[in-house]
Each structure stands twice: as structure tokens, then as C-alpha cells.
Amino acid sequence: MAITDDIRALAERFSGTLGVWAQSLDTGETVEWNAEETFPAASTIKLPILYEVYKQAGEGRLDLAERLVLRAEDIVPGSGVLKDLTPGLALTVKDLATLMITVSDNTATNLLIDRVGREAVNDSMRELGLRGTHLDHKLFRAPEGAPPNRSTPADLGRLMRLIAARAVLTPAACGEMLDILGRQQYTEQITRRLPDYDGFVEPGREPAVRVASKSGAIRGTRNDVGLVEARGRRYVLALMTRGCRDLRFHPDNEASLLLADVSAALYRHFVTGS
Structure with a gap:
């Protein structure tokens, strides 16, 4: 398969290990590369947490309108905005879930894990x-020597496929999750090399490419899982890395560029046929 050859060529030039799981929602064709291997999940672990929030809401075990209070001891570093706000703020569970995905807020994530x-x-x-x-642990709360939260490209891709196909929970719950994932602000790894993608679409205009996704980054790792819709085609992809020698948090990090290249190859394969 030509797409596997493309991924192999990209993986062989990479300083770490690449994992890929992608599937067309139109034909069911699946592309895999180290798909069952374990990788640090980084912030892609927030996709399973989002699923659990909506699962418990559907079962009546929590209310998305319930308010949780931000305490000083809840604040952790890294991505997000709650770390810069005043303790005592009360946010709804849905607002916390939105912050967890759209700006990858680590403090919001931990509040939801507690809940x-x-x-x-x-x-x-x-x-x-x-x-x-x-x-295994809340973000920035791992015991000394604990392994990182982890997943596989196949797991994350299959979870995204179930949500995209509205095959879990209820269609309404899947729709709400996709709406939140569609507003994530860190889409560059998936979209950077897509020729049809425009990062800004005026109100009333339909985007050429729609992406609903969750990215993740820690030193040595860049991940992304998402749904891509373009030219009447739909596919999910889960891209994971580990052991990258480029440890910078920088737009041109080696692993970030690799994921952009893999994403572009999958887009050509599933959408443009080139």
C-alpha cells in the first residue's frame, strides 16, 4: 500500500518512534503503523476523560450544569488558563470539559478527574x-517514578471513530463532544500541511476542512487524535510519538513536523486520491 510506504519513509527519518491508526469512515479502510504499541498519552488522555464525563452525565451520575469550585491547591502548571485565574471561581462541569479540550487546561482536567x-x-x-x-494519575500529580498516563494509536483512533460515528452513548452526547473537539485551538499538527485548510472562516462561510481533535505534548512526545472532514470524505486519525530527541516546545519541533507530514499523507490518501 502506497500510504504505508509513505509512513515508513517518514518514520525512518524520525529520531523517535511513530505510531499511526487511521480509518476512513466512508469505506472502513484502516491504516496502521505501530498502532498497538504503547505511547505516553500526554493530553490526548483528555479524550477518554471527556467520554467519561458525558457517559456519567447520560447515566444521571453528574449534571453538566453542576458547578465545581477552583481551589488554590487545585492549580497545576502547563497548558490552560485556570492557573492564571483567581481561586474561588465556580465553573460548570461542561465549562471545565470545554476548557480541558479547547485550551487543554490541565487544572480543569484534574477537577474533572476528581469528579x-x-x-x-x-x-x-x-x-x-x-x-x-x-x-494512572492526575496531571502534574504523578508519584515519583510513576509511569506516564498512556494509550495506543489504535485505542485513541477507535474511540474517536466511535464518537464520530455516534456509536457510543447517545447521538446527542456524541454531537456535543464533537462540537467541543471541533473548537480545540491547537490543530496545527493535523492541519499544518493540508492544502485546503484555512485557519479562519468568516461567519456564514463553510470551511473546506473541518477538524475535531485533541492534541498532546510532553518532552519527547507529540500526539494528535481527530476527525477530518473534507470534500465529502470523513476519516479519523490517531498519531503518537515517543523518544523524540528534539525536546523543545516549539512549532518546529521534529515530532510536530512529523505528525504534520503524516497527516498530509493520510489526507492525500483518503481525500484527494493522490
């Missing part, structure tokens, strides 16, 4: 057959 339960997330992933996904 839904770490083991509940893991149990739900096992129920879906996604046994390579493990939320």
Missing part, C-alpha cells in the same frame, strides 16, 4: 475494549 473518578475512566475504556489506555 468522575480515575478508575471510572479506566473501567469505561476497558468496557469499550480499549485496554491499552490507562489514566
Whole structure:
């Protein structure tokens, strides 16, 4: 398969390890590269957490309008905005879920983990057959020597496929999750090399490419999982890396550029046929 040759060529030039799982929602064709291997999840672990929030909401175990209070001891570093706001702020569960995805807010994520339960997330992933996904600790709260939260490209891709196909929970819940994922602000890894993509679309104009996604980054790792819709075609992709020698948090990080190249190759394969 030509796409596998393209991915192999990109992977062989990379200083670390690449994993890929992608599937056309139109034909069911699947592309895999190290898809069952385990990688640090970084912020892509927030996709299973989002799923658990909506699962518990649908079961009546939490209310998306319920307010959780931000305490000083809840604040953690890294991405997001809550770390810069005043403790005592009360946000709804849905607002926290939105912050967790759209700006990858780590403090919002930890508040949601406290609310839904770490083991509940893991149990739900096992129920879906996604046994390579493990939320072992809250963000920036790992015990000394603990392994990172982890997943596989196949797990994340299959979870995104289930949501995109509205095949889990309810169609309405999947629609809400996709709406939040569609507003993520860090889409550059997936979209950077897509020829039809425009990062700004005026009101009333339909975008040529729609992306609903969740990215993740820690030193040595860049990940992305998403749904891409363009030219009447739909596909999901999950891209993961580990062991990258470029440790910079920089737009031109080696792993970020690799994911952009892999994303472009998948776009050509699934959308343009070139």
C-alpha cells in the first residue's frame, strides 16, 4: 500500500518512534503503523476523560450544569488558563470539559478527574475494549517514578471513530463532544500541511476542512487524535510519538513536523486520491 510506504519513509527519518491508526469512515479502510504499541498519552488522555464525563452525565451520575469550585491547591502548571485565574471561581462541569479540550487546561482536567473518578475512566475504556489506555494519575500529580498516563494509536483512533460515528452513548452526547473537539485551538499538527485548510472562516462561510481533535505534548512526545472532514470524505486519525530527541516546545519541533507530514499523507490518501 502506497500510504504505508509513505509512513515508513517518514518514520525512518524520525529520531523517535511513530505510531499511526487511521480509518476512513466512508469505506472502513484502516491504516496502521505501530498502532498497538504503547505511547505516553500526554493530553490526548483528555479524550477518554471527556467520554467519561458525558457517559456519567447520560447515566444521571453528574449534571453538566453542576458547578465545581477552583481551589488554590487545585492549580497545576502547563497548558490552560485556570492557573492564571483567581481561586474561588465556580465553573460548570461542561465549562471545565470545554476548557480541558479547547485550551487543554490541565487544572480543569484534574477537577474533572476528581469528579468522575480515575478508575471510572479506566473501567469505561476497558468496557469499550480499549485496554491499552490507562489514566494512572492526575496531571502534574504523578508519584515519583510513576509511569506516564498512556494509550495506543489504535485505542485513541477507535474511540474517536466511535464518537464520530455516534456509536457510543447517545447521538446527542456524541454531537456535543464533537462540537467541543471541533473548537480545540491547537490543530496545527493535523492541519499544518493540508492544502485546503484555512485557519479562519468568516461567519456564514463553510470551511473546506473541518477538524475535531485533541492534541498532546510532553518532552519527547507529540500526539494528535481527530476527525477530518473534507470534500465529502470523513476519516479519523490517531498519531503518537515517543523518544523524540528534539525536546523543545516549539512549532518546529521534529515530532510536530512529523505528525504534520503524516497527516498530509493520510489526507492525500483518503481525500484527494493522490
